[in-house]
Amino acid sequence: MSLHDDAVLVLKSYEGQEELRQAYLDHLAAQPDGMWKACESGHLTASALVIDPSRGRVLLTLHRKLRMWLQMGGHCEPQDATLAEAALREATEESGISGLTLVPGGPVTLDRHPIPAPCHWHLDVQYAALAPAGAVEQISEESLDLRWFTYDEVADVSDGSVLRLVAAARARLKV
Secondary structure, X not given: OOHHHHHHHHHHHOOOOHHHHHHHHHHHHHOOOOOOOOOOOXXXXXEEEEEEOOOOEEEEEEEOOXXXXXXXXXXXXXXXXXXXXXXXXXXXXXXXXOOOEEOOOOOOEEEXXXXXXXXXXXXXXEXXXXXXXXXXXXXXXXXXXXXXXXHHHHHHHOOHHHHHHHHHHHHHHOO
16 A cells, blocks of 8 residues: 555545545645655645643644644555555654654544645655653654743643644643
8 A cells, every 4th residue: 555545545534624634635635745755736644643642742843944732643655555654754853753653543633734835735644652651752853952841831821723733732632
């Protein structure tokens, strides 16, 4: 099965955000290359919010290009067999934390946002990942900084998309 096929299956089984979910499916139906950065009309991305539920906090990255506090994530790569694998790979690479595990149940939310040219849209499929006990983060070349924030502190540093992701992840985890 291709990554494109996996994305279609993931989105078909995703419950909620019906209009946005359908927009993602329509995009994939119209764009055979809709998984890849080269698709200039937009492409799917995969991200994961790294959570330490025992301490009530999330790890955010100060994105080097956007200069915003965001969850870990990015473009799908040819070696990614599934969206979940892409999200976990991105979270591991950008956080420097090995042993992350995705929260069961598939994506926790979807977020479509405009990006600078030459592409127009990121269609982000957002997961949540649990940090192992004693996890120590390490800044990657894609980040200016990494920092743990309590759930309540996220509103002071990030935008609405991250707040929605934190809320959806907390609801999934019941924390």
